[in-house]
Amino acid sequence: MAQSTFNPYNHFGFLTNRVARLIVRSVEAMPEEERPQFPPSCIGILADLWSKDGVNQKDLGISLVKTKSSINKMLTALENEGFIVKKEDPNDGRGKLIFLTEKGKEMQFIIESKSKEMEEMLLGDCSSEEIKTAKMVLTKMYKKLYKRVNENDQEGHLQFMKEN
Amino acid sequence: MAQSTFNPYNHFGFLTNRVARLIVRSVEAMPEEERPQFPPSCIGILADLWSKDGVNQKDLGISLVKTKSSINKMLTALENEGFIVKKEDPNDGRGKLIFLTEKGKEMQFIIESKSKEMEEMLLGDCSSEEIKTAKMVLTKMYKKLYKRVNENDQEGHLQFMKEN
């Protein structure tokens, strides 16, 4: 019977989905003190801005794989908390550019160290070669998927996409 | 300035999250014909059942990293569509066991071949060694995270957890 031959954890679709969700859960389970003061989903927006400040909402949506309405709502929350500001795009009257405030910039070092800490905790028994390979494979998947999903989008929006 | 030193795609938290979301998007973007007739989120439940039929809702929740209320709602949908049935657990009057119907079982081969197809498409230029390493690293992360998040849960619920 087919029953015992299927292993979800041998498929990237399941594996990435579950690992991603567990990471979020794991962050949420942190003690109040250690955890950032905003919902984990918003970290993604800040991360993009740390990488490249002053982007528009559309590109954030593409990068985070969320719709523009979702991005809009998250930005409103982040703006109310004082992490980002929206400014008119001087070159395009339709668009707005998103910039980090000082408060938003300061977050980078905190989050980055937490991320490193967690990675060490989770992957203490993997060699740095293996970790590198895993990130490389995921990044390749990302690029292929990105192109597939945004195929009518000629210019690569993301900084890292331009590197290749 | 710190600005250009941050790359979200060098952190597993962002990478897994975005790849997972892109895979879902990619499936949703398939032509009506090729795509399964139920929401992608439900595939996870079927996958667990293909791996081990007759599990209870709690274990499904742990495996899929969703709350019991979410699982409940998804199961109701799958039951209405005729993919699964709920039965009383003969050994525990509180619990119910979830079983695949024939219709549910047939899905496995379709999904599995789609999954393989997609993996080949996404990772054609990665060696099978690299792919194996990536899955191994993700699986290790999964196990560590699993233990961390469900630490007050003594018995490993998932079949694959028992293998190690």
Added chain:
DNA sequence: AAAATAAAGTTCACTTCTGAACCTTTCGTT
């Protein structure tokens, strides 16, 4: 054995995310 505590599942109000319609500005034709 009775009482107290815990566990699995259900229900419902609430939050987060999405899809569709809309407004405004820009681009492409002619």
Added chain:
DNA sequence: AACGAAAGGTTCAGAAGTGAACTTTATTTT
């Protein structure tokens, strides 16, 4: 230059997921 089409952003109704309260059955304590 003027028109139609497309693009970025906003809004709002609806879908998906969550948290807390509740029901029923098991387990633990006394």
